[in-house]
Structure formats: C-alpha cells, structure tokens
Amino acid sequence: MHNINYIRENPTEFDNSMKTRGEKPIAYKIINIDKEKREAQTVMQNLLAERNQLSKIIGKLKSEKKDTINEMAKVEDLKNNINTLKELETLKDDELKAILSRLPNIPDSSTPIGAYEEENVFYREWGNKPNFDFEPKLHFEIGENSNLMNFEIATKLSGPRFVILKGQLSKFERAIANFMLDKHTNLNGYLEIHVPYLVKSETLYGTGQLPKFSDDLFTAGDDHWLIPTAEVPLTSLCSNQILNVNQLPMRVTSYTPCFRSEAGAAGKDTRGMLRQHQFTKVELVSLVEPEQSSDELERMLNCAEGILKDLNLHYRVMTLCTGDMGFGAKKTYDIEVWLPGENKYREISSCSNCGDFQSRRMNTRYKKNDKNIYVHTLNGSGLAVGRTLIAILENYQTLDGNVKIPEVLKKYFDNQDTLF
C-alpha cells in the first residue's frame, strides 16, 4: 500500500514510477478523492465535537431536573448532517482504497527501467557451463527412464501439472531441502518456522497477492487459500504488531509446498516438472529497518547463491526490470541456473526488497526513539527445491543414465555416490 502523503507531495514522481510498471497516470485522481474525503471528515468532526458538547450539557441539565428540549432539537439537526457526511467519507475512503490496493510498488532507483523480460539486466554469474561428451538429457527423460518420476499417475489423481516422485528420487528431494534448511539455520542466521499452508484472504492482502491476483491462487473455501509461497505466512508473522527495535533484523525460513494455478501459463513448460501446480521451496524472509534493506537484499542474494555454489551449479544473476518485477517489489534479483538438457538458464530463485509496501498493508511497525516506523520486508527463495532437483539431474547426469550425488548432499543421502 502506498503512503498517501508521498503521492500528495510527489504526484509527478509517483506517476512516472507507475508508468515504468505499465500503469496509467493516476496521482491527480487519487489526490482529488483524498481531498474530498478529508473535507467531509473535517466538517463531520467539527459537528461531532459540537454534538459531544451538547450531550454533556444535556446530561448536566437532566441531573438538575431542568428542561432540555432546545438542546435535544439542536442535536437532532446535527445528527442528520453527521450521517450524510459520514456516508460521503466512507464512500471516498473505499474509492481510495480500491485504487491504492491495486497499484504496484514504486521501483527502487537502482531498478532498471524496461517493459519485458528481455530488458532484465545481467548482474553477475558464477561457475561455468559443464562439458558433456554425450548429448545431455532433459530432467524428465532421466526421471522417467529410471522409473522414479511419473506424470501419468499424478495426472490420473489430480490432473495436469502434477508429478509423482518415487523411491530414491523422493528421498533425494528431501535431502536437498534438508541441506538448504541446515545451511540457512546453522550458518546464515535464519530461524526455521513451520507455517500453515492455508491462510485467510486478509493475509494474502497483506503480502499483495489479493485483491488483484486471485486467479493465480487456489482456494479451499471458507476463506482459506493455499499458499503460493511461504513468503505469505512468514512475512505476516508480525502483522498488526509494533516490534521492539532489538527484534530486528528478523530472519526466518520455512520449507513448504507452494500451490499456484498457473492461470496465465497455458501451453507453457508443459513437459516435465518445471512448472507445476504444486512444488516445494525453502523460503527466506527478513524484516529489517529501512536503512538496512538494501544491504539485506545483497545478503539474502548471497545466502541463496551460496546453495548453488555448494552444489557447484553454474548460474547467472539478473536484475529484473520495472516491467518484469512482481507487484510488491522495489527491486528483484533472479538467480537463473544453467540447465544443460534444455540448453537454457532457468529461474531458480527470486530475491526481492519490498520496502514498506507490505508492512503498510499488514501494519507491521517497530518502535525507535518513540516513533513507530514501518519495517522493510524482503523475501527470497533459498531455493526452489523442485527446480534444484531438476538442475542436479541435468548437470550431474552420466552417460549410463544415472546421476552423481553432489558432494555436499552425500551426508543427507546415506553417503551414496549416485542416485540409484
């Protein structure tokens, strides 16, 4: 949610920001509605003050057994005006909220301006593309050939975009997640949290998925929604709270399934387990003081990159341009891992600084020098477990169709050298 005072004071800058995100100019309209709201409010409050005065007088007169007909008549008049103004104020406030809640965050000054994915900017890379002396297979070829990955059964049970992992592959998924969690909790200072996978619409509003993106979500009825990412419950842990400054920075992590309807992705990535309705992810979330959020984004990116380095997987980091960035983000880095089977880089993590955009929506503040300040929130994948599994299958495959186990994962996988 945007700070109305900022829009009031910087309408041109605000519209320019929105333009880079594909929105039309709207500051003028917002300011007008806000003005109408405040005018109604001011007049109403003056009348309320008058009513309160009169009520006190009436109380006093009654206790003295005196006549109150004049005062009662005055209050009756006031009441009608108050009700009319109250309705007007509510109307204008609803209008304002409807607009503000659907506008994306203002990009950071360091976010490159652009409309499409192609305009994302290369930030850095690590490692090299591996050399194969045979034609590397795609992850689902390796999976299906070994009979450990099955899409038909999953489709029979749940429809398209689901998968079943069996035996060693199912266990391998678990090993990858455990490795990530151990690293983030033991070395990177994140506190592991077990969160609900169903949340209320109010919670999704706080992180920005609602009201605008309900089509991307699965609902379970009764105001319960399946989480599209653990970012939603983790970021919301301290909603409607005033934290003490010494609770910051707060760093939390969670390993959860994520559920996405992939409504806009019809026909895209239909083969394999790259784009599923359900996948697992280790998520990182930080709540920090405003001055620290830029540094925290770099730190978080390093935590996510560290996993890929440990796994010796080649990747590049892209800075997303304004048009490709998510709704709540001020700045986002995508980590794209190299997939030799596909001969492509593919997103495996996305780390975003949301500034105070989410904390305003969910009302998370901290107290410093007697002031209540909105925290800055950050989230990042550390990493998407399913896609990490894909990356290992494709990068560590051998000619005979087996897969070598990366050194750091062996202790999570009964010290085996190969997948099967």
Added chain:
RNA sequence: GGAGAGAUGGGUGAGUGGCUUAAACCACAGGUUUGCUAAACCUGCGAAGGAGGUAACUCUUUCCGAGGGUUCGAAUCCCUCUCUCUCCGCCA
C-alpha cells in the same frame, strides 16, 4: 460437534448509560535524593487521523475482540460474527 465462561492499553486488572478525560498496580523511560550489587520519591508513558501554525505547539475526531443497532449521550444495553479458556464427545 455439545455445554458453559470470557475478550478493556506492553502486562495484571477496575469500570452495568453522563462524576471516566478508561482507575489502580506492574513494566518501561527521564529526573531528584540517599548511598551502593539497590531503595524511596517526582514526572512521563497506547494507536490512527483531521484542522490551524514557519515552528516548539494548540484544538479536535475515532478506537475497550470485529461489524451492525438503540440513545441527546455506549467500554457499559440489544443483535450478528470471530477468537480464547474449561468440561464432554470425536480424532492423528
């Protein structure tokens, strides 16, 4: 799922229609004094807004779980909902 009891500031907790401008205590912050691992005393201490002023500030509205209603006036009365606790039932 059934029955009962509750929800008041950071915490405990008083408050059954106007004398509450939400008491008191604890915690916290600042200060004074005594003098030493502390005590006593004083002061301050919830949130979100609006109007005025260059400003320190002043005035004012709303908020006692949430939303409606009654009333000149609601923490207090009425209705709906949510959550918590206790007991019973069911259950991994």
